[in-house]
Amino acid sequence: MHVGARPAVAPGRLFIGGRWEPAAAEAVRELVDPATGQMAATVAEAGACDAGRAAAVALKAFEEGPWPRMSPRERGRILMRAAELLRQHAEEFALLESFNVGKPITLTRRVDIPMAIETFEYYGNLAAGIEGAVRTPAAPSLAYTRREPIGVIAAITPFNFPLVLSSKKIAAALSAGNTVVHKPAAETPLTALRLAEVLQEAGLPDGAYNVVTGDAEAGQALVCDPRIAKVAFTGSTVVGKRIVALGAETLTRVTLELGGKSANLVFADADLDAAVPTAVKAFTFNTGQFCMAGSRLLVERPVYEEVLERLSAACAQIKVGDPLSAETMVGPLAGPAHQAKVISFLERARREGIDVTSAKCPDGPGFYVAPAVLTGVEQQSVYVQEEIFGPVLTVQPFDTEDEAVRMANGTPYGLAAGLQTRDVSRAHRVAARLDAGTVWVNTWAAMDISMPIGGYKQSGYGRENGPEGLDEYLQTKSVIVAL
The missing domain is CATH 3.40.605.10 (Aldehyde Dehydrogenase; Chain A, domain 1)
Structure with missing residues (x-):
C-alpha cells in the first residue's frame, strides 16, 4: 500500500x-x-x-x-x-x-x-x-x-x-x-x-x-x-x-x-569507502532508468574481490519499496513491459551460469525489480553491450589502464563514463581518453544546468x-x- x-x-x-x-x-x-x-x-x-x-x-x-x-x-x-x-x-x-x-x-x-x-x-x-x-x-x-x-x-x-x-x-x-x-x-x-x-x-x-x-x-x-x-x-x-x-x-x-552503457572505472588507489557507494548510486539511481547510469563497473584486479564484497554488503542494505515512503531508496520500474524486459535479462543470465546477486524485493503488487550485480560476464555479452535500463550492474576486472580504457570504450555507446582514483594525473589522462560526452571523477550523476550533456557514437x-x-x-x- x-x-x-x-x-x-x-x-x-x-x-x-x-x-x-x-x-x-x-x-x-x-x-x-x-x-x-x-x-x-x-x-x-x-x-x-x-x-x-x-x-x-x-x-x-x-x-x-x-x-x-x-x-x-x-x-x-x-x-x-x-x-x-x-x-x-x-x-x-x-x-x-x-x-x-x-x-x-x-x-x-x-x-x-x-x-x-x-x-x-x-x-x-x-x-x-x-x-x-x-x-x-x-x-x-x-x-x-x-x-x-x-x-x-x-x-x-x-x-x-x-x-x-x-x-x-x-x-x-x-x-x-x-x-x-x-x-x-x-x-x-x-x-x-x-x-x-x-x-x-x-x-x-x-x-x-x-x-x-x-x-x-x-x-x-x-x-x-x-x-x-x-x-x-x-x-x-x-x-x-x-x-x-x-x-x-x-x-x-x-x-x-x-542510449548509454556507461562504464565506471575503479582503480586500486581509489578511496573504496567512497568509490563503492558511488558505484551503487551510479547503477541504482532512478531504479537504473537513467541513460547515464553507471551500469558497468570495471575494477582493477588488486581490489576486485574487496570491491565485490563491499558491493554485496551495500546492496543488501538497499531499501526497495513504496515510492512515497521516506525510507525507500529504489522504487518500481515505470511499467509492466519494462519490468518484464529487465527480468528477462536476469533470468537469461542465470540460465547461462552467470553469478547474479540481488537485493531483496518487496512482496505484493507493483513493477519492482531488485538491484542485481552480475559477475563473470564477457566483454561481448549482451549484459555488457546492450542497455538494460534497470538496476543491473556488470562487474569486470582489469589489469592495466590501457585495458580499462579499451573495455570502457568497447561498446557502441558514449553518453557518460566515470573513474575513481586518488591520482590527479590519472584522472585527467583517463578522462581525456574516454569516449563519452560526460566524464565524472570520484562521483556520479553530478549534474548542473550550466554543463552540457550529450552523446558520442550511438x-x-x-x-x-x-x-x-x-x-x-x-x-x-x-x-x-x-x-
Missing part, C-alpha cells in the same frame, strides 16, 4: 493553442500506478490528426504571434515567472512525478523538481544574452549577424525523467523564441500537462507551448510534419535512428540524446544544458549593408 495520499489527477485533455481539448477521435489512455499496478488516471490519446493540428497552431503562433517578436528580455521574464510558479507548487509536482513514474518521493523533491526550476531560471536569464556580432569585412560595408529562432520545435521526451528532460528542451527552445509541440512519453504525461497550466499562468502566449499526449503515432506524425522545423528527442537509439530517417524527407533538424548528437543547449535552438543570419 502507498504511504500517504495520491495527488489529485483530473481526466486529461490535449493542450493546443492555449485551450484544453479532447483528442479528435475522443480516444483515451488509462495510466497505471507503477507502485500498485492499478489504474491511476485517464488522459487523452492523440492521433496523427491531433499532432498535425498542434503543429499548425504552433506554426501560426511562430509566424504571427507575439512570442518570437518579444525582446529576449521579455521572454526571459516569463520563463523566470514560470520557474517561480514551479517553486510555489514544488510539492504538488514532486508528488505528481513520484506517482507518474514510481520515483521515490525523496528523489523527486531533492532532484527532479529543483532541476526543472533551475532550468527555467537558467534559460530565463540566458535569454537576455541572445545577440549577434558586428564583423569587419574587407569591402566598405556594415556587416553583422543575427541569432534567430528556428521555428516550431517538436519535443519528444521519455518516461524516466518526464519533467527534467522536458524542461531542458522546452525552456531552451522558448528562450530562443521558438514555439513548441511537446509529445511526452505515453506512460508518463502528467507533469507535462500540469506544466502547460504553469506556463500559461506565467504569461506564455497561446500556441507557444502545446501538449499532445499519446503513443508513437502522434510522435511519428510530428517528425514527418513539414511544419516542424526541428525535432528534439530523448529516448532509445533504435527510435532515434528512425527519427533521423523520417526527418530526412523534410530535412528537419534533429538533436538526439540516446548515444546521439547535439547538446542540452549550458549555452550550448540554447545554441541548438538558434540559427545564424548574416546581414551585409553596402556603404
